[in-house]
Each structure stands twice: as C-alpha cells, then as structure tokens.
Amino acid sequence: MILIGFMGSGKTTIAKRLHKKGYSIVDTDRWIEEHVGTTIPDIFENDGELHFRTLEFDALESVVGNYDVISTGGGIITYEPSYRFLADTDEPIIYLDAPIERLLKRISGDKTRPLAQERASVIERYQLRAHLYETLADIRIDTSQPISNCVAEIEAFINQS
Numbered sequence: 001m002i003l004i005g006f007m008g009s010g011k012t013t014i015a016k017r018l019h020k021k022g023y024s025i026v027d028t029d030r031w032i033e034e035h036v037g038t039t040i041p042d043i044f045e046n047d048g049e050l051h052f053r054t055l056e057f058d059a060l061e062s063v064v065g066n067y068d069v070i071s072t073g074g075g076i077i078t079y080e081p082s083y084r085f086l087a088d089t090d091e092p093i094i095y096l097d098a099p100i101e102r103l104l105k106r107i108s109g110d111k112t113r114p115l116a117q118e119r120a121s122v123i124e125r126y127q128l129r130a131h132l133y134e135t136l137a138d139i140r141i142d143t144s145q146p147i148s149n150c151v152a153e154i155e156a157f158i159n160q161s
C-alpha cells in the first residue's frame with residue numbers, strides 16, 4: 001500500500017504503527033536522504049524543489065513492490081511522472097487527511113519541512129493539492145480520529161481488497 005497526503009497528515013506515524021504490526025515499511029524522504037547523503041532542507045536549498053521531485057520519483061520507482069507500506073512526501077503528487085506512476089500502480093493508495101487547522105498545528109515550527117514555513121502558503125498549497133490526493137485515492141482516512149482507529153480502517157480496507 002502507498003500512503004499519500006499533506007504534510008502532517010500522519011503518514012510517517014501510521015507507517016510506524018503498521019510496522020509494529022509486522023508490515024515492512026519505507027519512507028521516500030528517508031530513502032532520498034540515505035541515497036543522496038544529505039537532508040531534505042539541504043536538497044531544497046542547494047538543488048531546488050524540482051530536483052527533489054525527480055529524486056522522489058526515483059525513490060518511488062525503486063521501492064514499489066519491495067515493501068508492504070510506502071510512506072511518501074506530501075508533494076509527490078505535484079510532479080507529473082510521480083502522479084502518473086501512482087495513477088497507474090496496482091498498489092492500494094491510502095489518502096490520509098485531517099482538517100487544515102489540525103495539519104497546520106502538527107507541522108508548525110518544523111524547520112525540517114521547507115514548504116511548511118508560512119501559514120498562508122501552506123493553506124494555499126493544501127487547497128491546490130487536495131483534489132490530486134482525492135483523485136488518486138482508493139480510500140480516504142480521517143487522521144483526526146485516534147491512530148488505532150485509522151490503522152483498523154486501513155487494515156479492514158486492505159483485507160477486503
């Protein structure tokens with residue numbers, strides 16, 4: 001399964017919880033940092049967002065099929081080749097979402113997220129992206145509910161599909 005959703009939607013947290021239940025997991029942000037040998041903020045600063053998006057695509061292509069759960073960066077859907085890849089894959093796409101105020105609260109003050117530094121632009125970015133997540137999603141999970149409920153919903157969906 002592939003977890004998509006905005007920054008702060010709970011992709012990493014939910015992947016970790018699934019890992020505790022025995023699923024193998026990988027995070028495209030961590031994959032990139034390990035392969036490039038530097039941090040996400042450094043990649044944005046030195047090489048720019050577009051370069052980061054190409055690395056994200058490489059990560060996606062490399063990990064699909066090798067893990068039970070792939071947790072992605074929130075902007076992966078903005079890069080056409082990655083969007084196409086997600087639209088074409090047979091992997092279930094799980095969209096994690098929560099009210100914007102909740103997302104803002106979760107990401108505020110996080111210096112490791114270059115695109116989360118200004119409230120107004122975060123809101124605008126969320127609005128621009130929401131329909132992309134929705135179009136790709138096989139199921140949408142509201143992560144403002146307790147994490148155990150989210151995981152139960154995901155497992156119920158995976159087991160019936």
Ligand code: S3P
Nearest residue numbers: 006007008073074075113114115
């Ligand atoms: C980004 C989200 C981040 C990370 C990068 C860009 C985005 O991942 O990939 O900072 O464009 O929304 P998270 O969604 O895990 O914060």
